[in-house]
Amino acid sequence: MERLLAAVLNRVVRTGNLTVTLASGQQCSFGDGSGPPIAIRFVCPKWQRAVALDPELKLGEAYTDGGVVVEQGSIADLLAVLMAQVGLKPPGVSAKGLSWLRFMARRLAQFNPPRRSRRNVAHHYDLDARLYALFLDADKQYSCAYFEHPGQSLDDAQLAKRRHIAAKLLLDRPELRVLDIGCGWGGLGLYLAQNAGANVTGVTLSEEQLAVAKGRAEEAGLTGNAEFRLQDYRATPGPFDRIVSVGMFEHVGIGHFDTYFQRIAELLTDDGVALVHAIGRSEGPGITNPWIARYIFPGGYIPALSEVLPAIEKAGLYVTDIEILRLHYAETLKCWRERFMAHAEEAERLYDERFVRLWEFYLAASEMAFRHQGMMVFQVQLARKEGVVPMTRSYIAEAETKLKRTEMRNRPGLRLAGE
Missing domain, CATH: 3.40.50.150 (Vaccinia Virus protein VP39)
Known part of the structure; x- marks a missing residue:
């Protein structure tokens, strides 16, 4: 699952200066080195797997629950890099499928009597x-x-x-x-x-x-x-x-x-x-x-x-x-x-x-x-x-x-x- 997460980040992060420490201790760098350095660390494999499969939901949960720790910069800096990527779309078959299901179910989710x-x-x-x-x-x-x-x-x-x-x-x-x-x-x-x-x-x-x-x-x-x-x-x-x-x-x-x-x-x-x-x-x-x-x-x-x-x-x-x-x-x-x-x-x-x-x-x-x-x-x-x-x-x-x-x-x- 570490390979999947690294592949997702490598595909998404084309600009910026992001270092990710995986739960195994391995460090990976992403982006073109521009901008201030940002460093995050995953505390366990569970959160790596969750973020790789459903980043739109699980990145926020991981940060909130302490599964992702920002070691250099802030969560705002991290989100600025991730969300500024040109042509950003949910990566991977799983994330795309979840987005499609959420779109199809949006009327039910927004039913507000x-x-x-x-x-x-x-x-x-x-x-x-x-x-x-x-x-x-x-x-x-x-x-x-x-x-x-x-x-x-x-x-x-x-x-x-x-x-x-x-x-x-x-x-x-x-x-x-x-x-x-x-x-x-x-x-x-x-x-x-x-x-x-x-x-x-x-x-x-x-x-x-x-x-x-x-x-x-x-x-x-x-x-x-x-x-x-x-x-x-x-x-x-x-x-x-x-x-x-x-x-x-x-x-x-x-x-x-x-x-x-x-x-x-x-x-x-x-x-x-x-x-x-x-x-x-x-x-x-x-x-x-x-x-x-x-x-x-x-x-x-x-x-x-x-x-x-x-x-x-x-x-x-x-x-x-x-x-x-x-x-x-x-x-x-x-x-x-x-x-x-x-x-x-x-x-x-x-x-x-x-x-x-x-x-x-x-x-x-x-x-x-x-x-x-x-x-x-x-x-x-x-x-x-x-x-x-x-x-x-x-x-x-x-x-x-x-x-x-x-x-x-x-x-x-x-x-x-x-x-």
């Missing part, structure tokens, strides 16, 4: 709230930031994301009814209520997120303008003038795309505008990485636009704007990974050492997927009627400028201690 959706959400989003505070920005935005210029801080880039989305929603008059599908910890909904005077209804399936969102609304004095509910979007009554969904569509599942967009069409007023911000893949339909599906986002799927647009058309909605954010999420994930690892000891106290390795692998693998494997974020703006959205995109920059001024007015002033 309301009860199962709630269980899947709880798996990831009902973790200890202190965990997310270790690496997210102050507003707890757990989705792609919008970096307006190199070197922009994560907090500023996440504020720019909220502003950019608000501008596309055309919140041109106060008290518009806005539905936030998958509202997270309430940051976007509270931004829209405070800076655009919207009446926001946020729905989530996470009890932990709901409690935080409600508490934030009360603390900010926005309970009259921002209501948060533990509710499935399929059961939410309308209508709404604006609908926004950020980072939720990835959890819908391919078999539910028609239902999702049909529900948006049903809930949206005739002159309404909707915006869906979600992760997408640039290289056509595929499968959810099996390690991510098992340990991080059960039931989730990152779609190609070729899978999304037919469902939008079937729902009778017009696509009024599409923007592709390419490396923005790679930079976001880099910030999260670096922050998480800077607080690894605190994360270990919340959970354990294995959990830290699992999340390090998740954040690193996700970052490299955006850097090297065609993952991106799309923002699709939708309407039920022509003429609702201006004919040119200049309104976006104009609205962002106006929102910046409003943010400055709403920014809390400095107070002396005891005031």
Whole structure:
């Protein structure tokens, strides 16, 4: 089996500088010697065999469970080398067969009726709230930031994301009814209520997120303008003038795309505008990485636009704007990974050492997927009627400028201690 693993790595790793110590103690080198040296060691033959036969699932498990030890560099460095290889495909007959079976079974794996959706959400989003505070920005935005210029801080880039989305929603008059599908910890909904005077209804399936969102609304004095509910979007009554969904569509599942967009069409007023911000893949339909599906986002799927647009058309909605954010999420994930690892000891106290390795692998693998494997974020703006959205995109920059001024007015002033 050592020969099989060496043959797989020799075929895959054409660039880079990777040294692998096999369980027998034998050292093998792969790549062309370029870049920083990376060294890993397999602790036993079992993990060598598993990774050779099913690398998409077993490499993450091996790192998480200590079956692979990174002795030089980091797991992010290793994944950067592996995932940047040109034309990377699952090597070997076994891995190709597993990929085919996973593709054929993806609708079953992504079957997400309301009860199962709630269980899947709880798996990831009902973790200890202190965990997310270790690496997210102050507003707890757990989705792609919008970096307006190199070197922009994560907090500023996440504020720019909220502003950019608000501008596309055309919140041109106060008290518009806005539905936030998958509202997270309430940051976007509270931004829209405070800076655009919207009446926001946020729905989530996470009890932990709901409690935080409600508490934030009360603390900010926005309970009259921002209501948060533990509710499935399929059961939410309308209508709404604006609908926004950020980072939720990835959890819908391919078999539910028609239902999702049909529900948006049903809930949206005739002159309404909707915006869906979600992760997408640039290289056509595929499968959810099996390690991510098992340990991080059960039931989730990152779609190609070729899978999304037919469902939008079937729902009778017009696509009024599409923007592709390419490396923005790679930079976001880099910030999260670096922050998480800077607080690894605190994360270990919340959970354990294995959990830290699992999340390090998740954040690193996700970052490299955006850097090297065609993952991106799309923002699709939708309407039920022509003429609702201006004919040119200049309104976006104009609205962002106006929102910046409003943010400055709403920014809390400095107070002396005891005031």
